[in-house]
Amino acid sequence: GAVVSQHPSWVICKSGTSVKIECRSLDFQATTMFWYRQFPKQSLMLMATSNEGSKATYEQGVEKDKFLINHASLTLSTLTVTSAHPEDSSFYICSARHRLKNIQYFGAGTRLSVL
Amino acid sequence: AQSVTQPDIHITVSEGASLELRCNYSYGATPYLFWYVQSPGQGLQLLLKYFSGDTLVQGIKGFEAEFKRSQSSFNLRKPSVHWSDAAEYFCAVGDESNFGNEKLTFGTGTRLTIIP
Numbered sequence: 001g002a003v004v005s006q007h008p009s010w011v012i013c014k015s016g017t018s019v020k021i022e023c024r025s026l027d028f029q030a031t032t033m034f035w036y037r038q039f040p041k042q043s044l045m046l047m048a049t050s051n052e053g054s055k056a057t058y059e060q061g062v063e064k065d066k067f068l069i070n071h072a073s074l075t076l077s078t079l080t081v082t083s084a085h086p087e088d089s090s091f092y093i094c095s096a097r098h099r100l101k102n103i104q105y106f107g108a109g110t111r112l113s114v115l
Numbered sequence: 116a117q118s119v120t121q122p123d124i125h126i127t128v129s130e131g132a133s134l135e136l137r138c139n140y141s142y143g144a145t146p147y148l149f150w151y152v153q154s155p156g157q158g159l160q161l162l163l164k165y166f167s168g169d170t171l172v173q174g175i176k177g178f179e180a181e182f183k184r185s186q187s188s189f190n191l192r193k194p195s196v197h198w199s200d201a202a203e204y205f206c207a208v209g210d211e212s213n214f215g216n217e218k219l220t221f222g223t224g225t226r227l228t229i230i231p
Contacts, residue, residue: 006158043224044221046219093158095159102209103164104219106160108158109157111156
């Protein structure tokens with residue numbers, strides 16, 4: 001149980017285009033989902049926290065207009081990288097906090113390559 | 116602000132040998148502590164967690180960790196490693212001041228290599 005599905009697992013896009021990444025909790029409800037960014041051989045950096053039905057809370061230094069987060073239901077959150085540029089290339093990982101447990105379950109990540 | 120230090124960037128262990136991965140944290144109150152494992156190109160899998168109570172915590176895959184408040188440490192151990200344990204290991208601390216929506220602060224990770 002407690003599976004988080006992240007899609008797509010890998011995406012290549014041209015500079016200037018937008019990319020949407022989905023994060024779904026498959027067998028549990030998640031009132032809170034988190035989006036992280038991970039650079040090669042580095043740790044995870046929290047980008048934003050999203051609560052179902054409300055606006056996301058972004059960490060300092062994260063551009064909210066570039067990284068649009070929507071958490072429309074208890075099982076789905078999306079991250080849209082708008083007008084992507086090569087410096088946005090990274091590994092993006094989502095996590096979902098189980099509504100009944102104090103544990104974050106992680107998706108498998110999305111590798112974004114912007115050409 | 117909370118922080119996590121994993122002093123060992125890379126550790127190499129022989130298969131069957133014991134393992135200890137170090138984690139030190141900085142936090143003003145009682146921390147929520149976690150160990151996660153990440154295989155290449157994958158997300159993170161929770162190995163174990165400490166919220167309160169018994170300071171020796173058992174996790175999955177034969178791992179355990181001990182919370183030592185006096186040393187601000189939460190080291191991960193395994194008595195006998197298997198080749199499949201090769202991965203990146205992350206220690207994390209949660210902010211209890213916002214219980215239920217706590218943010219996790221991760222250490223920089225320790226890469227574990229297993230040799231035959």
